[in-house]
Amino acid sequence: MLTRPPFLPLCILTLLAALAGLPPSSAQDSGKAPDSGQKADDSASEPIYDLSKDITPPRLIHQVYPAYNPGSHGVRVAGKVLIRLVVSSAGLPKNPSIVQGLAAEVDQSALDAVKQWRFDPAKREGMPVAVRVVVEINFHPM
Numbered sequence: 001m002l003t004r005p006p007f008l009p010l011c012i013l014t015l016l017a018a019l020a021g022l023p024p025s026s027a028q029d030s031g032k033a034p035d036s037g038q039k040a041d042d043s044a045s046e047p048i049y050d051l052s053k054d055i056t057p058p059r060l061i062h063q064v065y066p067a068y069n070p071g072s073h074g075v076r077v078a079g080k081v082l083i084r085l086v087v088s089s090a091g092l093p094k095n096p097s098i099v100q101g102l103a104a105e106v107d108q109s110a111l112d113a114v115k116q117w118r119f120d121p122a123k124r125e126g127m128p129v130a131v132r133v134v135v136e137i138n139f140h141p142m
Helices: 104-114
Strands: 007-012 048-050 059-062 079-087 093-100 118-120 122-124 127-141
Touching: 079 104, 093 104, 104 127
Parallel strands: 048 127
Antiparallel strands: 007 127, 059 118, 079 093, 079 127, 122 127
16 A cells, blocks of 8 residues: 655755845856856866856756655654755756755755756857756645
8 A cells, every 4th residue: 555655845946047145246247157266066167157048047857856754753844945056067966055944854855855966957059058056945744
């Protein structure tokens, strides 16, 4: 007999053009990569763009849902977790960090899931580029 989990997270990918907590960038107007000073990949650096009109946003192609289980606490959390990350030109999530969280255990399960996601990378002039995005993961009690 199949049983329904007591809590089912619902993940929604939301790409926000105006990223929460990020200062405005001249890249949105000029289309140039901002000077981030950070590496998007451990082995090689690549320019990291902010989403703008001339950049096609990345598309989620493989999603892993958070493995949050209320366990012995029995507390069902409802709300959203916002995670800022860079989607590399290879479609890999890099440097994910919590922008808005719910609870440490829930936030960590969301981070662990996002690290396994894969994207069709953002494109600028038909070429894949790395971009900063914010993803929203909604948790709903069942």
